[in-house]
Amino acid sequence: MREIKELLVQKINELLDNGTVDRVAGWKAGEFCYDAAPAVFTKENIDELLYNGFCGANQSKFLVNAATTENRILALLKPCDTYSYNQLVKEHRVDPSRVYALGIPCTGMVDVNKIKALGITGITGIEEDGENLKIATIYGDASCKKCDVLLERCMVCKGKNHVAGDEMLIPDEEAPETPSCADRMAEVARLEAMTEEERFNFWREQLSKCIRCNACRNACPACTCRTCVFDNAKSGLAAKVNNTDFEENMFHIIRAFHVAGRCTDCGECSRVCPQNIPLHLLNRKFIKDINEFYGEFQAGADTTTKGPLTSFTKEDCEPSIVMERGE
Amino acid sequence: MQKIGVFVCWCGSNIAATVDVAAVVEALKKQPGVVYATDYQYMCSASGQNLIKDAIKEYGLTGVVVCSCSPRMHEATFRKTVQAAGLNPYMLEIANIREQCSWIHKDIKEGTEKAIILGAAAIAKVQLNAPLYSQTSPVVKRALVIGGGIAGIQTALDIADAGFEVDIVEKKPTIGGKMSQLDKTFPTLDCAACILTPKMVDAGAHEKINLYTYCEVEKVEGFVGNFSVTIKQKPRYIDATKCTGCGACVEKCPSKKTPNEFNMGLDNRTAIYIPFAQAVPKLAVIDKDACIHFKNGKCGLCVRTCEAGAINYDQTEEFITREYGAIVVATGFNQIKPTNFDEYLYNQSKDVVTSLEFERIMNAAGPTKGHLVRPSNGKQPKNIVFVQCVGSRGTSCRDKSYCSKICCMYTAKHAMLVKDHHPEIDVTVFYIDVRTPGKNFDEFYRRAVEQYGVHYIKGMVGKVEEADGTLKVQASDLLDNRQILMDADMVVLAAAIEPDPTARSIATMLTASMDTNDFFTEAHAKLRPVESPTAGIFLSGVCQGPKDIPETVAQASAAAAKVIGLLAKDHLLCNACVAHSDETLCNGCSQCANVCAYGAITYEDRLVMDKGVRETRRVAVVNEAICQGCGACTVTCPSGAMDLRGFANNQIMAEVDAICK
Structure with a gap:
């Protein structure tokens, strides 16, 4: 990771210096080293750019508002970020001519909550050490198995290949791999196996934790409406949702429907949720159903294919089959 | 806020028997915005409509709710009514308290409660209605007919005779369809070719008709009045502008082992072939799979034989896109292959044939030149057994649930023709019922029984076995309550008919609906039988349901009349709900x-x-x-x-x- 960072800084300076871009969308440390958040840098503050195991945040969404100027902005895209990027380009939410997309390698991002859960606190730094992580803390060095503390998204990594990018920092074939260490659909299958009542109770319990902070919506690269229906008084939706005894139910379910067929399964919704609600499971259930009904589909794999829910082909399965399975 | 009038229809007893209409009126009167509410026996009648018009004027209504049947039935009627009274037609809402309420509820209390709720919903909606105005769209004055059988030909001829251009798309190399394979036709026993050929020639020669044979519909876009259809021309490997249909190439072609589709595979044809003598257009076509040239690049005998220089091995698929105002589906049918009816021995014995195969055996242009002989040994049969309802009217998964409709009559025809040529042949027909509704149909059947001495036995054949060169037929006689074991030299199966397999993909392209048997659904089973529910799509022939030739031709002309009515308009009023x-x-x-x-x-x-x-x-x-x-x-x-x-x-x-x- 250290070598990658060095290469990255070199490349960024080159692109800034030769005028290809005038800004960089990257990550910046917050109060703590693990609070890495998306930020826009210029030549002046590029030294503050961070790239380590805490840089899980998906950059692509921020390009919707950042990539609107004549001068191109440099987007640093991890392999999985490129799926969201493609999806945004497909939906005309990001103009690729205003972006210089640099594909950067990734070896898996960590979930700081999982590290903390191991009893490791006072974290000041992180470094890779083969299958393990070396974690510097104010109490001294600690270590843990990387697989145990990866972000959920990275445990089911989409692979090291970028599906978009004007340039690759290093060729994908030479990039390190994040070994997939979980079954992507296992949790969905577990929910499917529940009785209706168990499943209802599961989601009631999970969603009751929601504080409607809107972090999931704000981080989601598929949620880029200029005016969200929940913020649009004319839509009547917000008022209606507030009317029920359980508004969070409706908010998350409607959101899942709105991103169905477009969600790349980037997992930002769950990653940013301060209440640790496994929101990605709602989307993943849609993905599983879509794959089964209409054939394997990965949103954002390219910028041209019509989504399975917004196209009709003669090979589509009959609505009666969807109905039957939906029961 | 709108000033709303509510009009609750009794529909005779259709609604009033299960919905307390007076209670509905009382309840809906209390809804916000409602200034007038009443009920009436038949709201769609002239006096019912006048009731609405008078109320609009008297109470200054700005919105109208009619609680009645489905909007599919009378929305257009009531829109005209409110328009006649000066309102915008879109200030009307229908609450369907018949199909969605009275017809599905038995309990008056429940039915009334639901009718009130449906009425209240329509009132809430009409509060937010706004006047709407329709645009118009031009009509392309050309029709497309998919399928070139007797249905498609008749529809095309009628449309063309009215002065409109028609294109027929036929997937086979010639038009003519199933009727061209038939020998004689019931109930008059005139020869199918004699009455069909002139129509085929007319269609081919008509200045307003354009034949796209050996073509398939590839893509359909657009809407009523403005369809855009892409047609795939499959390569014939023959230059249609040069081929004279002389048939010299066919005689020379050394690849002679392909089952002849026209004769139901009972004989073979060459790789380059003309489907049959009366084919329209009379052009040769090369079957690429059978052609030696396409296998190894050699041969080329046809090229050397053809004096017109019409052979072109380099032809490829071509795509033609044309605009149409209306599309007629005339995709027809096939007879099922009774291959999974093992009890009849169809797979094992050559002497067990389907009725369409028998039709070819009887035909003078067929594989036996019209000599009635057993396919197994070429000798004349002494006795023939006909089995009705093979795969029709059944309940198992190999059966069709419907009656194929034509089998009773063509079996009587076959029996009669056999007896006519060879009175010495013994003919037995096993049936469940004999169905002969149709002009002169029952007389025809009775002639077979009374005049020709055909044995009709009520009961089904349970088993056919082959022994010592004859077929042993086991059956039951339900009227005599006895088991029958009889010898037969031939068994003819009246196998069910089913829609052509291409129909489903065409229905998908046209967004036209189908039933579970893949027959196209009509817009209304009784009142709009030749229209699909999709505007601008019309139905002709067996694609809509089993039919004989007279019915098919009648429906084909009816579909043509509907198309002519559409194409006669210069503009269509567009939907205002856009x-x-x-x-x-x-x-x-x-x-x-x-x-x-x-x-x-x-x-x-x-x-x-x-x-x-x-x-x-x-x-x-x-x-x-x-x-x-x-x-x-x-x-x-x-x-x-x-x-x-x-x-x-x-x-x-x-x-x-x-x-x-």
């Missing part, structure tokens, strides 16, 4: 354009003022003349920018609110 986009909410994401089946949505860069900021945005624009108001875009749009006039999101929400109150 989508529109709020450009301040539009994300420009293209999802609505993706789902739009009509290509009605395009994108434009527009200067948009939103939240005090003026900027150029990519926004969706709906072409209202093309939009069909299906609403797919509105449910796809995540931001709610797309909305449908007459079915606006807030109207639907108001209806839901009224129902859930």
Whole structure:
């Protein structure tokens, strides 16, 4: 990771210096080293750019508002970020001519909550050490198995290949791999196996934790409406949702429907949720159903294919089959 | 707030028997905005409509709710009524308290309660209605007929005779369809070719008819009055402009081992062939799979033989796109292959044939030149058994649930023809019922029994076995209550008919609905039998349900009349309930354009003022003349920018609110 960072800084300076871009969308440390958040840098503050195991945040969404100027902005895209990027380009939410997309390698991002859960606190730094992580803390060095503390998204990594990018920092074939260490659909299958009542109770319990902070919506690269229906008084939706005894139910379910067929399964919704609600499971259930009904589909794999829910082909399965399975 | 009048129809006893209409009137009177409510026996009658017109004037109504049958039935009627009284026709809402209420409830209390709820929902909706105005779209004055059998030919001839251009798309190399394979036709026993050939020739020669043979429909876009259809021309490997149909190439072709489709595979044809003598157009076609040249690049005998120089091995698929105002489906049928009816020995014995195969055996142009002989040994049979309802009227998964309708009559015909040529042959027919409704049909059947001495036995054949060169038929005689074991030299199976397998993909392309048997559904089973529910799509022949030739021809002409009625118009009034986009909410994401089946949505860069900021945005624009108001875009749009006039999101929400109150 250290070598990658060095290469990255070199490349960024080159692109800034030769005028290809005038800004960089990257990550910046917050109060703590693990609070890495998306930020826009210029030549002046590029030294503050961070790239380590805490840089899980998906950059692509921020390009919707950042990539609107004549001068191109440099987007640093991890392999999985490129799926969201493609999806945004497909939906005309990001103009690729205003972006210089640099594909950067990734070896898996960590979930700081999982590290903390191991009893490791006072974290000041992180470094890779083969299958393990070396974690510097104010109490001294600690270590843990990387697989145990990866972000959920990275445990089911989409692979090291970028599906978009004007340039690759290093060729994908030479990039390190994040070994997939979980079954992507296992949790969905577990929910499917529940009785209706168990499943209802599961989601009631999970969603009751929601504080409607809107972090999931704000981080989601598929949620880029200029005016969200929940913020649009004319839509009547917000008022209606507030009317029920359980508004969070409706908010998350409607959101899942709105991103169905477009969600790349980037997992930002769950990653940013301060209440640790496994929101990605709602989307993943849609993905599983879509794959089964209409054939394997990965949103954002390219910028041209019509989504399975917004196209009709003669090979589509009959609505009666969807109905039957939906029961 | 609107001033709303509510009109509750009894529909005789259709509604009034299960819905307390007076109670509905009383309850709906109390709904906000309602200034007048009444009930009447038949609201659709002239006096019922006058009641509405008078109330509009007397109470100054601005919105009208009619609680009656389905809007599919009388929405147009009542729109005209309110329009005649000076209201915009779209200020009317129908609450369906018949199909969705009285017909499905038995309990008056429940039915009344639901009728009140449905009425309240319509009232809540009409509160938000706004006057709507239709645009017009021009009609392309050309029709497409899919299928060139007798149905398609008759429809095309009638449309063309009215002065409109018609294209027939036929997937086979010639028009003619199933009728061209028939020997004689019931109930008059005239020869099928004698009556069909002139029609085929007429269709081929008509200046307004254009034949696309050996072609398939590849893609259909557009809507009533303005369809755009892509037709795939399969390569014949013959230059149609040069081929004279002389048949010299056919005689020389050394590849002679391909089962002849026209003769149901009972004999073989060459790789280059003309389907049959009366084919229209009379052009040769090369079967690429059988042709030696396409296998190893050698041969080329046909090229050397053809004096016209018409052979062209380099032909490839071509695609033609044309515009049409109306499309007629005439895709016809096939007889099922009774291969999974093991009890009849169809797979094992050559002497067990389907009725269409028998038709070819009897035909003078067939594989035996019209000599009735056993396929196994070429000798004349001494006795023939006909089995009715093979695969029809059944309940198992190998059966069709429906009656194939034509089998009773053609079996009587076959029996009679056999007896006519060879009175010494013993003919037995096993049947479940003999169905002969139709002009001169029962007389025809009785002639077979009484005049020709055909044995009709009520009961089904249970088993056919082969022994010592004859077939042993086991059956039951239900009237005599006895088991029968008899010898037969031939067994003829009246196998069920089913829609052509291409029908389903065509239905999908046309967005025309089908039933579970893959027959096309008509717009109304009784009142609109030749129209599909999809506007501009018409049905002709067996694609809609089993039919004999007289019925097919009658329906074909009926479909033509409907098409002529459509093409005679210069403009069609468009649907006023069309989508529109709020450009301040539009994300420009293209999802609505993706789902739009009509290509009605395009994108434009527009200067948009939103939240005090003026900027150029990519926004969706709906072409209202093309939009069909299906609403797919509105449910796809995540931001709610797309909305449908007459079915606006807030109207639907108001209806839901009224129902859930």
